[in-house]
Amino acid sequence: NAGVTQTPKFQVLKTGQSMTLQCAQDMNHEYMSWYRQDPGMGLRLIHYSVGAGITDQGEVPNGYNVSRSTTEDFPLRLLSAAPSQTSVYFCASSYQGAGDTIYFGEGSWLTVV
Amino acid sequence: GNSVTQMEGPVTLSEEAFLTINCTYTATGYPSLFWYVQYPGEGLQLLLKATKADDKGSNKGFEATYRKETTSFHLEKGSVQVSDSAVYFCALSDRSNFGNEKLTFGTGTRLTIIP
Numbered sequence: 001n002a003g004v005t006q007t008p009k010f011q012v013l014k015t016g017q018s019m020t021l022q023c024a025q026d027m028n029h030e031y032m033s034w035y036r037q038d039p040g041m042g043l044r045l046i047h048y049s050v051g052a053g054i055t056d057q058g059e060v061p062n063g064y065n066v067s068r069s070t071t072e073d074f075p076l077r078l079l080s081a082a083p084s085q086t087s088v089y090f091c092a093s094s095y096q097g098a099g100d101t102i103y104f105g106e107g108s109w110l111t112v113v
Numbered sequence: 114g115n116s117v118t119q120m121e122g123p124v125t126l127s128e129e130a131f132l133t134i135n136c137t138y139t140a141t142g143y144p145s146l147f148w149y150v151q152y153p154g155e156g157l158q159l160l161l162k163a164t165k166a167d168d169k170g171s172n173k174g175f176e177a178t179y180r181k182e183t184t185s186f187h188l189e190k191g192s193v194q195v196s197d198s199a200v201y202f203c204a205l206s207d208r209s210n211f212g213n214e215k216l217t218f219g220t221g222t223r224l225t226i227i228p
Contacts, residue, residue, distance in 0.1 A: 004156075035218075042117075042202060042218035043157075058215065090156055092216075102216060104149075104156040 002026050006091050006105035013081040013112045021076040021108050023091030029103075031094045032074040036060065036087040037107075043090065049074055081112045115140045119203050119219030126193055127227050134188040134222050136177075136203035144205040146170075146179055146186040147216070151200045160188075160201070195226045 007022045025032065033048035035058075045058030049068040063085060065077040074093075078085060091105040120135040138144065145164045149157040161170030166181035175190045186203060203219040 033216075035216075040220055042119075042220040043216070044218075045215060048215065101159050101162070102147075104158070106156040 004091055004093050004103050004105040006089075006108050008108060009106065010109045011111070013078070013110065015081060015083060015112060017081050019078050019081065021078075021089055021091075021110070023074045023076065023105060024072050025074075025091075025093040025103070026072065027093065027095070027103065028071060029093035029095050030071070031096070031100075031102075032068065033058070033092045033102075034064070034066065034074070034076045035090045035092065037090060038087050046076065046089075078110075083112045086110060086112045115144070115205060115207050115217040117203050117205055117217055117219040120222050121220070123223040123225060125225045125227060128195055129192045130226075132188070132190040132193045132197075132224070134201055134203075134224070136186045136188065136219060138184050138186065138203075138205050140184075140205055140207050142207040144207045146177070147204040147206070148175070148177055148186070148188050149202040149204060149218075151202065151221070153199070157202065193224075193226050195228055198224055198226045200224070 004025045030051045034046040035043040037043050044060050046064050047066040049055045052071050055066050089108045092102045094100045094102040116139045118137045147162045148160040150160045151157050161172040163170040163179035169178045177186050177188045200221045200223045202221045204216045
């Protein structure tokens with residue numbers, strides 16, 4: 001059972017470039033989300049999805065797009081990378097509502113120069 | 114809005130010492146509370162959780178009790194080991210939201226255990 005799989009694990013981008021962070025889960029979870037982790041700030045929610053075809057903004061959505069065409073996949077797109085988007089990104093998923101265990105991927109380290 | 118305030122680190126302890134990491138919260142609804150642990154170079158893993166007042170979550174020798182009267186969820190362990198060195202995050206999920214996709218995290222506490 002692979003759980004939550006993120007790719008790539010490391011990426012360096014130039015300012016203005018675009019890229020997509022991939023996230024896939026094989027647990028048939030309805031809920032998926034993307035967080036970014038910055039020093040001294042914990043994890044902050046970027047976007048989330050409660051099921052295929054449904055997405056919504058989190059706390060820090062600017063500069064990012066998401067889509068959820070299937071239950072398994074939830075890619076995060078950086079439209080025009082900026083140095084402020086240098087961070088560690090975590091994808092997460094869970095089966096159902098409040099109180100359920102959330103499973104995290106191993107993280108994607110992104111540097112924008 | 115919801116918020117989680119965590120004891121700032123870093124925290125350095127000797128092996129077999131007693132550990133407490135404080136966590137307090139504010140929430141508009143009836144939150145579930147979590148402790149997540151992040152080992153070096155890895156993602157977050159759920160350590161323990163509690164879903165209602167007075168519940169005690171426990172795992173791997175760690176415990177935390179959901180205290181509604183003090184809005185706290187302090188993490189404790191009686192005798193820490195070197196392998197417990199990690200970053201610990203307190204988090205809440207507010208049931209007034211649809212689903213728990215909106216976890217609110219504390220800033221994390223880095224714990225280092227010295228042999």
